[in-house]
Amino acid sequence: MKLIIAIIQPHKLEAVKQALEDVDVNLMTVTNVLGQGRQKGHTEIYRGAKEAGGLLNKVRLDIAVNEDFVEPTIAAITKGAHSGKVGDGKIFIVDLRECIRISNGERGGKAIG
């Protein structure tokens, strides 16, 4: 089992969701997050005072999958979020030790999907 964490552009969320559904990945947690990468945030001006380093709005997806779904999920996120420009985001993959469905106590691979 793997936990896939993806940081993407907010306006790409719908496309990513659609691509994930196309490969039968329907469960995800979505959060608004702030961050910056190589593009270094942005500058805001309030009454002439420049406030540099403003973090950019990003969307974070947390998706837990079984091994078979890891590559299709990566492919789907990449397809939906890719524009080729700086700021497209990143995908992190970490090993997932356990997964428990709260409603019926199922554990492991069965509980993920």
Add this chain to the structure above:
Amino acid sequence: MNSGDTAWILMSTALVLLMTIPGLAFFYGGLVRRKNVLSILMQCFIIMCVISLQWVLFGYSLSFGPDAGGGIIGSLKWAGLNFVGSQPNPDYAATIPHSVFMIFQCMFAVITPALIIGAFAERMKFSAFLIFTILWATFVYDPIAHWVWGTGGWLRNLGVLDFAGGVVVHTSSGISALVVALLLGKREGYKKQPFRPHNLPFTVLGAGLLWFGWFGFNAGSALAADGIAANAFIATHVAAAAAGLTWALVEWQQNGAPTILGVCTGAVAGLATITPVCGFVNPMNAIFIGVLAAVFCYIAIVIIKAKLGYDDALDAFGVHGVGGIWGTIAVGLFAEKAVNAAGANGAFFGDTHQFLVQLMMVAVVSVFVAVMTWILFKFVDTVVGIRVEEEQEFIGLDLTQQSEAAYTVIE
């Protein structure tokens, strides 16, 4: 007695209330960080409560009551609204009940200390703020109102003109704001971390309410529903429009983008500036005064404040101090008797006398306000301590001073 005049001044009184709450409250509230928004709303609201009572109990009498001697302060003869009934007082307004004049002026006494909040925002202890405000209203506002507007007031006797409070309201609060900002010091992290307004839509809402309420403030100061009121109304409107637009254009040229905060700041600067002069100038000159208001206030806030490094958090001095001073001086330049026979001719209309007395008034009031603010600040600091603990400042004034939070993160 005139029912039209009375109706207009009662209505204007309500309009000026709207300027403090919710106008100024939201204008300032949107500019602070989210952890301090309630402290701003609270300060504006409690000022309405406290100073309204101060006013009817003794503030009105100190300001407008029979002169106690030398034109320095009113006596306490009208304390508790003694002799302030429904009969007109011709010294102030011959066609409306004396009580209506009193309650109209009450709203001015309320908003003036509220303007200073912008300087000490995000770091002043609530108890200290409350004591400072009551003392300031009593020992700074009331005397100045008496000098400039009260019967027998020594500046009034010298022929100064302040139509709706360029000196009494804006210069006094603005200079005091600067002194408080200097004495109180910077907010923790100022210039080291970003200070972003937490809700600019609130600020825009507040600016709109201020503009709306200012028609009562300025046109109401004619104390009649007449041609002078109409002139003040129009001059107020076009000065605000000109200043808002000018600010946006200056920003556009300087930074590559006009901001809504800039337009709002410019408009409020224009409104503060036109306040002393709106009943004495024709609207075309009001436009010119408004354009320069934006330029002067922009220079004060963006260039001078940045150079000197004081933390006038929400620019109470940069907007109200600078605008009030410029407007008061503008009376001595642009006033014309053709607009208001009870006024004077300014330097551009052949008489330099008015210009000189206006300058003198600005200087005297500024020095008085600065000295008094310094004394009151030191007094309050000694008695209760004026600034919150560093830790409380990090947590925010909403939780540490008011024990409540404006926004929930989790339901």
